[in-house]
Amino acid sequence: MRHPLVPLQLQLLAIGVLVAFISWVIHLIRHHRLSVRDSLLWLLSTIAALVATVFPISLQWIASALGIAVPSNAVFALAFVYVLLNLLASTITLSGNAARIRRIAQECTLLRAELDALRARVERGGGGCT
């Protein structure tokens, strides 16, 4: 084997960090603070990073496939794309939630008005038709 792409010490540190990250995500899922659906992208991308850390040679393949001379630049490029993807995914979720909140607030408003009308009718001692 040629000289290692990544020093063993650094490799172990990176593996440690990634494993900790994955366990944290799993912890969040198990305690219902993160849905499986929303965590998929994080888990997949972190596992990919883990594979690349354990087998640094895979990075060289990727770099040459992409036509990038230095593998570390390939890492930066991929990491950037990965963060962008995750960000876009959460923004999409955010937009969806904003629409849902709006709809729910409107429904609350309508129900409250309905309730006001009913209460007014009851207090008037009526109960007849409008």
Place this chain on the structure above:
Amino acid sequence: MRVLVIVPALNEAMSIASVIDSLRRNAPGCDVAVVDDGSTDGTAAIAASLDVVVLRSPINLGIGGAVQTGYLWARERGYDVAVQIDGDGQHEPRYIAVALALVERGEADLVVGSRFIEAGGFRSTALRRAGIRYLSWLLRLRCGARVTDPTSGFRVAGRRALELFADHYPSDYPEPESIAMAVRTGLRVREVAVRMRQREHGRSSINVLRTVYYLAKVSMALMLLPARARPAAAKDGVASS
């Protein structure tokens, strides 16, 4: 025809009473629903004491969400026509009758009150007028809508427009986009001449920076419009949010 006047209001405690009073005098046959978009100055209480329906939003939704609440109420209560008029007193209810007549005669599905058809009244700053001209040009370019005052919040919506807006209404700065939606759904949009007044109390919620954001946001919304699902498709069984 049953007509509901939707009055979106955010902190309009100073003017809401005179707006409602003017509505009573100028549009006596219409029911009034004030949509309180989370006011903190007692707007809702004043409106409620004047014996109109008050739709109180638990959170601030912005003008788009507030107005849509009104359309949802109109649809649920089976109104035929919904009139939209600002709670700050800049729109004069005496113009409702003319616009209403167009809808009632079946000559239009959506009537927009324009302050640029006839001279007079409050017409905003030169910068904003330029922005409005640009928007009306863009609207004509994108969907062939011929409106001179696309940002006007004075409008009368017939049953079809009412249903459309209850289902779909843009969020912030919704007026030009909602006209484009109406035109693309096949509704007939017309304009009538109105005079507007400078708001009676408080400040307009639009400053220079917001004007720029307004133009950018609305331009983008109008450019992207064709790529979005056509609202008409929603009626063919496809649920849409």
